[in-house]
Amino acid sequence: MSVLLLKSRWKINPFTILAVVVLVCSFMIFSGPVCAEPIKIGFVSIMSGRVAMLGEEGAKGAQLAIDEINAKGGVIGRKFKLLTRDSTGKIEEAVRIARDYVVRDKVDFIMDGSSSRESFAVKEVSRDLKKLTMITASETTANTADPKIWTPYSFRTARVAIHDSIVGGFFAGKVSREFGLKKWYSISPDYAYGHDNTTLFFEYLKKNYPDFKIVGQQWPKIFEPDYTAHITKILKDKPDAVYSCLWGGDITAFMEQASLYGLFKRMKFFGINIADPLVLGALKKGVPAGMYTGGRYNPTIPETPANRAFGEKFKKKYGTYPSNWSWQSYTAVLFLEAAVKKAGTTDNEKVIKALEGLTIKAPCAQPPRETVTMRAKDHQMIYYTIGWAKTTSNPPYVTDRTYMPWNEILKEEAAYLKKKGWL
């Protein structure tokens, strides 16, 4: 009977059916599943073991951006959906996951929140399968700068080692002039990142303050639990200042042990990776005041309403402030949204065209700008905030923020790339 009725109605008025379809469809959009396929982003990173925070924090940032965009109704009528998988830090596993995302899950984009080791391999997958990949954690300069390994399918929204070194040298030069810091020391982890970062830091310090000498350098292995012997050696050599790119649990262990020796009262300390909520939050007995730190992420670096709002939103959702990896993956999703909107499609070739040179509003922009730009020639984000500051014991734990104007950073970067033969 009802079938007959439906049949007769269909004959009478096809618009009824159409109306029902539209109604059901909009109901489904409202309640979760969508009629239009979601835009799938496959996130690959390390989510277990001792650097699990890399992947966990990155996924949180991306998910926050996705939730915000979906709450507004998505982009081109489609919502974003994040898939996450754990590479456990193995290169071959990261490659397999990236391939699976493309071949089996048919994702629209890959997001690579891996460390540099896996990132270089995932990049080859994106080249091979022609799949747009956002790099959100690897900081190695070559990843976007070296033309020999460059691919049109990779874009990076992470900070870059060379930028950090340029700004670090600029800032340390300023402080050195103020206090006459002649004798320098370094303690950095004994692998590629530690050596490259420290060498470049001193190279740029030399440009800004030629009048110093390195009196000692130490290279503890990564995840070293005990720095006592290193600390007593530094105390013996009595430098004016120490530079360190130890990170994560290593810098907190070092700070705890060095505090017991009163090291920070005897010399200036420059740690590029201290101002991050993961580090500062881990110090249960308080943050030593008067150290100089690079700003990985801090709700007041930059001191802008947009950044403050981003930090608070994140904290409301997850209970802690975002880390460096969170804002980088958050920004990657913002770039994808803007590019898909501009291209009107998720067709990778068209989105790539749209991304090149794209400028978007983002919380991480360095004042006075409010926007960051995806540089067309190498697919590296620029104009993001690279701040240095002095630590204080109370939240937000930093004061005296200093930024280097981006036009000067870019000038130094160009000189570096030319020297490397990459330009």
Place this chain on the structure above:
Amino acid sequence: MDLSSLIECLVDPGCLINQTTSALIFAMLLFLIASGLSLIFGVLGVMNFAHGSLYMLGAYLTYTFYVGTSSFPLAIILGCFGIGVFGVFFERVFLKRIYAVHILYQLLLTYAFILILDDVAKLVWGYEFITMGAPDAFQRPPLELAGSFIPTYYIFVIIVGIIVAVLLWMFLWKTRYGKLIRATAHSSEMVMALGKNTTLIYAGVFGIGAMLAGLGGALAAPIRSIFPGMGSDVVVDCFIVVVVGGMGSIPGAFLAAILIGFMRAFGIIGFPLVEEALIFILMAVVLIVRPQGFFGRAEL
């Protein structure tokens, strides 16, 4: 190589005291963990790869109890006994099943527990690293002695390490239980034939070994980063101590730990780029010259 600054340090009392304390603090923590490993191997004949994970759990438990009770001595005791109890449970439920089977199964089981316990730590305490910080009683400027600095907490750790070493030695060599344990290590069938309960001895020894690892973790918690996987590096150092000192030998472990502590502390001055390698070189030399280690029995 920088031999001139090594000599310079050896004749300068400030530098000498500094590096010596830093050697001792590293050695004491290493000894506490490695002695448990050595004891377990000596008596049970089991290579406990998950020993570093017990150290990690000890650090986590101590941190949790410290936050809960805000008493550091209580946190150490609870943390260390908690791991002891867990050790007995672990031996009774899992380890006892593999005594009779091939050694590869020991590797498989204990290695699996490294992964399992790391993930348990991640689920319970989160993936972030934690820095507990030295208790308030030790939050004071370091002692200054002839131009050297000695943090008060380190003095505490060194004293505890030496006390435990002496107690352990007295327990094993001067008490009836100690004799039973040594007898079991020598020939468990004979001990069993004499009507002694070897099951109890096995569980007890594993419990004590676990407790020592837990104590190492408890004392390390205030000064080292606590995170899932923190045991993996430590267990490598421990195996070196056990191999160099002689498998199953507590005095050997003590001597080897101190030797490694000094090699690190003075290696950093004399051979700044290869100080990590020195320890492995030491192991290689010992294995070539005296394969059973300092105090190991030759048949092992």
